[in-house]
């Protein structure tokens with residue numbers, strides 16, 4: 001699959017990626033269809049994450065949607081076009097690489113959930129490291145309503161975010177989770193007024209840009225790994241990662257800044 005959206009024949013980009021002050025903001029940009037995911041859009045989104053992964057000037061990422069929705073999941077109208085890609089192939093070749101790229105990204109991703117996140121759109125939100133939501137946002141596990149199974153990581157993320165009992169309820173009943181309930185369940189860290197969401201998301205991302213990039217990348221990886229290993233392995237993994245972080249220039253800078261009573265200036269080295 002081409003990495004370059006232009007090579008994929010994309011006339012009007014449906015994913016915007018802007019970098020400013022060490023923060024990459026990725027905006028899903030098909031508001032007329034509630035940012036439902038088409039093939040070009042998935043190609044562009046994957047390309048955006050791959051490009052950010054290589055960009056050492058980016059310290060944090062914000063993922064959001066244009067208009068009133070975060071993302072309505074798979075574009076269902078595209079599925080009705082002649083000869084659609086079989087679903088298993090679509091997932092393996094287009095959705096799963098995006099989820100893997102998000103989880104493998106060294107930089108933390110803040111999901112700024114501006115509106116409804118449905119189906120694979122909810123999965124995209126779950127794949128972020130942190131989420132904040134606008135007060136009108138919601139999460140809809142819409143898969144069952146159209147005879148499908150939760151996908152793009154939803155069955156993996158959901159029990160980890162909300163516990164097995166609530167995950168079963170949400171996945172099986174496909175209930176809509178309001179922003180307030182999402183905060184109560186721990187899916188989002190904060191709910192804010194819609195017009196405050198971009199600034200709030202940027203404020204969280206800015207805090208992340210002020211931390212040591214290497215340590216953040218290892219923290220993200222260690223948290224992820226903790227789900228598949230026992231305590232013994234987790235302890236060893238922490239020791240391994242701390243060995244790397246402890247030998248970094250950023251750790252020396254953190255110590256020096258503490259002693260000097262000044263903010264640290266981390267470089268990622």
Ligand code: LHQ
Nearest residue numbers: 032033034036072073074075076077090116118119120142
């Ligand atoms: C849409 C969509 C949409 C196209 C709103 N597609 N146009 C992965 C692998 C491959 C294939 C299968 O699926 C998957 C995973 C999935 O993502 S499955 C789940 C797919 N998503 C859904 O089932 C959600 C469908 N959408 C809805 O249920 C509603 O639109 C929600 C609850 C998101 C929002 O409802 P409303 O606020 O009432 O908006 P609306 O329904 O009026 O939608 C506004 C427009 O957006 C409308 O277009 P129109 O031209 O009539 O104004 C919709 O057709 C369009 N739209 N979702 N997924």
